[in-house]
Amino acid sequence: LDHSGKNTILFSPDQELDTPYFKSPKLFFNFLSDQYLLENKKLYCLIDECQYLPNASLFLKVIHDLSHGRIKFIVTGSSSLDLLKIKEPLTGRKIEFTLERFSFREYLRAASEYKYDHLFKIPQDIDALKDFYEIYRKDLEYHLVSYLNWGGYPEVCIEKREERKKKYLGEIVTTYIEKDISQFFRIENISKFNSLIRLLCSQRACILNRSEVSNTLGIHFKTLEHYLSILEGTFIITLVRPYYTYVRKELTKMPKVFINDTGIIRNYVGMDFQDLKSVEGNLIENFVFTQLKQHADINIFYYRTVSKAEVDFILKRGQWLIPVEVKFRKRLTVPVVMKNFISTYKEHVEYGILLSQETFDQIDQVYILPVALADFLEFG
Incomplete structure (x- = not known):
């Protein structure tokens, strides 16, 4: 849901999804490995409006598997229709939350x-x-x-x-x-x-x-x-x-x-x-x-x-x-x-x-x- 406060909760990164290391899961994994030395550490990566990332489900799955679960993603999107495309390949690898407007x-x-x-x-x-x-x-x-x-x-x-x-x-x-x-x-x-x-x-x-x-x-x-x-x-x-x-x-x-x-x-x-x-x-x-x-x-x-x-x-x-x-x-x-x-x-x-x-x-x-x-x- 857009404008429900996701960015406030996430403090989402300044980088846009069209930066070079988003071109492939391998490039992104290498970038994270270079910058954050992943060998024995867990890394939490925030991606806002993930529906704009092409083949987002495969992208996230490949990185998750390459890192053997050491990279944890917090991913947001404003449309359940497009997040549905992300769900299936990530079965067993995800927990879902819906952030509603204020009750x-x-x-x-x-x-x-x-x-x-x-x-x-x-x-x-x-x-x-x-x-x-x-x-x-x-x-x-x-x-x-x-x-x-x-x-x-x-x-x-x-x-x-x-x-x-x-x-x-x-x-x-x-x-x-x-x-x-x-x-x-x-x-x-x-x-x-x-x-x-x-x-x-x-x-x-x-x-x-x-x-x-x-x-x-x-x-x-x-x-x-x-x-x-x-x-x-x-x-x-x-x-x-x-x-x-x-x-x-x-x-x-x-x-x-x-x-x-x-x-x-x-x-x-x-x-x-x-x-x-x-x-x-x-x-x-x-x-x-x-x-x-x-x-x-x-x-x-x-x-x-x-x-x-x-x-x-x-x-x-x-x-x-x-x-x-x-x-x-x-x-x-x-x-x-x-x-x-x-x-x-x-x-x-x-x-x-x-x-x-x-x-x-x-x-x-x-x-x-x-x-x-x-x-x-x-x-x-």
Whole structure:
């Protein structure tokens, strides 16, 4: 993921990938041997944006094998599509990490005066969670509105001045999405590509009907599929599949589309919310998704019946299922479809979660929690 802070973590080297010793693995190995005397030492080599290195997987494999594992690479890239090309030849030789944008809790650590190191197991810590919300509610809601407006790109998050936030966010979209992605994947019709992003931003947290999108934008179905795979592979969007017990049905049904950062939505469709009450429901749902996806051990689905009743998210962890619904209405009741899901899958569902604007309650097996707490939950 670009602009997520990889360079800050890596302190990446000044050398560019087109320097002479990158021409072949042997030359690079000889260069490292000459400069760093590798005989009995381990060397850690950092390469940023590795997708630009031709035949990167073979290059890294040859050097790894020549050095008998003494050279350790820390390699970054902004596209999972091209990093996929690196993975296969390096089986057994690599550990992978995905560096996400700031989650809401990470943003709070950068923006708030309070420490936010808390995590609460549901349902065990529900009383402690309620006390926590009562203490920090105003601060949480204030910063949540800012996070919804600006998203989680670190450079944008840590900047205090609004004009600079706009500038940084605009530069990220211009350089990464409209320039780097378009050029790297040789997208011929950049205008249509940008129109697709704008359309997806306006339809965030909605079911993606590819045929309708293809007709609306006037692009071929295969081109649309190609563009969607690029946007998902470069961490701009995530497509969430419906939950079914039969995998074949899951793969053939339409996914829901989520934008992986609300700052991108702001840049493409414009928005500026002053308080939590004015935030649109589908943006809140999109926010909830971005926080849930931080849990690496959880698979996320949505649930939809034949009659089109829907549960926003189904979290799957091993054999356990957790239905999650987002509701911002004043009068809160547990949706019938959620009750039915819990009943149907009762052997695998211990509880459900309904995320509200500010309500804290419990109805049978469903915990009603304020949405500002979405990133503080640890699912037991």
